[in-house]
Amino acid sequence: MNEIEKQAEILKILGDKTRLTIFSLLKVRELCVCELTDLLDVSQPAISQHLRKLKLLNLVKERKVGQWVHYSIRKPNEDELLLKSIIDHLPDMTSMIMILDQGKSCNFSEAKK
16 A cells, blocks of 8 residues: 555545544543443444454554453554644543543443542
């Protein structure tokens, strides 16, 4: 895949409102599928499919913690200027993340308390 095709694919994947919202939330902190489900009021299978597409382009990374998988934005390389620019211009989603801190979250978040 040449550079234009790669950048077009990134724009296509992030052109979906739900995926862009997920990507914006993951800029704030790593989250698991159930936390994203709670925040976005979207089904678990739909969230998983969106994350799969983001992972396919290496936009997000995952970290397993017991039975949970946590997702976060992969830090772009120095030559990935488009991706850096997108990340720099994502809206601040901290207020949405605060919902999780107020107790509306999955079992993993409750187990951490």
